[in-house]
Amino acid sequence: MNVRIVDSCKVYSFKSGIFPPFMLDIYFYIVDGIMIDAGSSNIVNKAKKVLENETISAVAITHIHEDHCGLASWMQNNKKVPIYIHEQSVNEALRDSDIPLYRRLVWGNRMAFKALPIPEVIKTKHLTFDVYDAPGHHPYHVVLHENNKGWLFTGDLFVSARQKVAFKDENINDTIKTLTRLLSLNINTIFCSHTGVHTNGKEKLKQKLEYFVNIQKQVRELRQEGYSNEDIDKKLFPKKNAWSIVSQGEWSSLNIIRTVD
Numbered sequence: 128m129n130v131r132i133v134d135s136c137k138v139y140s141f142k143s144g145i146f147p148p149f150m151l152d153i154y155f156y157i158v159d160g161i162m163i164d165a166g167s168s169n170i171v172n173k174a175k176k177v178l179e180n181e182t183i184s185a186v187a188i189t190h191i192h193e194d195h196c197g198l199a200s201w202m203q204n205n206k207k208v209p210i211y212i213h214e215q216s217v218n219e220a221l222r223d224s225d226i227p228l229y230r231r232l233v234w235g236n237r238m239a240f241k242a243l244p245i246p247e248v249i250k251t252k253h254l255t256f257d258v259y260d261a262p263g264h265h266p267y268h269v270v271l272h273e274n275n276k277g278w279l280f281t282g283d284l285f286v287s288a289r290q291k292v293a294f295k296d297e298n299i300n301d302t303i304k305t306l307t308r309l310l311s312l313n314i315n316t317i318f319c320s321h322t323g324v325h326t327n328g329k330e331k332l333k334q335k336l337e338y339f340v341n342i343q344k345q346v347r348e349l350r351q352e353g354y355s356n357e358d359i360d361k362k363l364f365p366k367k368n369a370w371s372i373v374s375q376g377e378w379s380s381l382n383i384i385r386t387v388d
């Protein structure tokens with residue numbers, strides 16, 4: 128576990144999983160009494176040691192994936208705080224997650240919790256977070272923007288500028304639209320749930336947008352020439368990613384290609 132403070136935001140990072148490659152970085156943030164994203168259940172023993180001493184008035188979750196709300200049930204039972212998520216994910220949160228073995232090894236099952244629909248604005252003592260729909264990685268993904276600070280808490284919207292594989296829930300067209308829309312905001316620093324804090328946040332988001340727009344262009348051109356999605360995948364991503372094999376295709380470069388319209 129590691130903690131550092133960026134401006135007034137506490138940045139917590141953990142390794143989730145049992146051994147490489149089933150071990151990945153996970154971040155959550157605590158700022159002015161709000162916890163943003165809630166890690167994976169596999170880190171609960173390490174995380175509860177710090178969470179027990181934190182003053183937290185609410186938890187805001189960017190999306191329902193088990194690595195963003197794995198601590199939500201612990202927070203609910205032990206800190207008795209409201210937990211906010213996209214209104215379309217409130218019902219799903221009432222049931223434990225049902226995920227394949229590799230995800231249980233890396234992140235652990237998400238236990239059920241009772242969430243409230245995330246409001247459009249979350250005000251804390253010193254800060255105001257505007258909540259924006261940000262579909263792409265997941266259809267019911269939100270991001271939190273603090274305009275005065277130029278902060279954007281991006282959940283899994285960013286992760287990396289040159290994304291090589293996409294999860295089965297992802298839609299690249301939606302990611303392109305979301306990034307285009309969010310780039311009109313005042314953004315300095317982005318807070319990612321897997322790669323931490325990026326101080327040149329707007330530039331990073333722009334790079335990701337350009338990367339996906341370029342892929343979209345190439346996919347459209349190759350389709351015009353008669354190539355199938357599978358052929359295009361082999362051309363644009365000739366190297367098979369280890370996660371595609373481990374996840375049996377839940378993560379793949381083909382998921383990037385097939386959602387380009």
Ligand SMILES: [Zn+2]
Nearest residue numbers: 190192264283
């Ligand atoms: Zn996710």
